[in-house]
Amino acid sequence: MVYYREQPIDQTFFALAHPVRRAVLERLAEGDRTVADVSAGLGESPSQMTKHLQILERAALLTRHKVGRFHQLHFEPKPLEDAMDWIIRHRQFWESKFDALEAYLHDLSEGK
């Protein structure tokens, strides 16, 4: 039975809350990779990588299809869109971001 993080967006935000899992997504955003490929240089044990990948899979941020011994991992952007939608819906936040953009454009137009 699953007790915590019942909503899909809970899973999404939680999956993003670890630097190794974000690094995996960054690599997958460039194209499909095997488990060994996305693991390279991250300093994680194979067992721990399996767990990270399961958390990303549970969040529907990646899917996989097996080719022989290899698992080809595929990035799925949909949950990320939903996460971003939640953030964007905070208009007060968005407006403060808009002001910064406006100021940037203003400075740009004055050649600063």
Place this chain on the structure above:
Amino acid sequence: MVYYREQPIDQTFFALAHPVRRAVLERLAEGDRTVADVSAGLGESPSQMTKHLQILERAALLTRHKVGRFHQLHFEPKPLEDAMDWIIRHRQFWESKFDALEAYLHDLSEGK
């Protein structure tokens, strides 16, 4: 000693991974509120709300200043900007989303 979630953005994404904490932020985005105000109707015990608020505070998503017995909670958008920046940096994702965002901004500017 703190073992997990050392990076600020880890704290941010983790803080967003619970529906009650997101509900608190949604209320605070409308203006400063007391603890009782943001807790109303969420079905959480006072103790648990204290913990949720500490997680949001640790993520720098809220600050507080005390007025008599009341804690005025204040929404801080900066970590949310950083979280959004991380998502945006995934160009593959961003391109698929760009059209929708553009339409959203257009609607916003027309007061819809």
Place this chain on the structure above:
DNA sequence: GCCATAATACACCAAATGGTGTACTATAGA
């Protein structure tokens, strides 16, 4: 069949989270 490799499964542990209940601190108001 035999061996190497890709990846997961399982057992184990420390630490953090989600949640409850009770006690405590601080302040407002009568």
Place this chain on the structure above:
DNA sequence: TCTATAGTACACCATTTGGTGTATTATGGC
């Protein structure tokens, strides 16, 4: 001062996570 209220602190528990090491499954190449 007495009492009610706002909010936190603390103790306690089950579950999950982060992490390690070892075993197992599956496939490919010889």
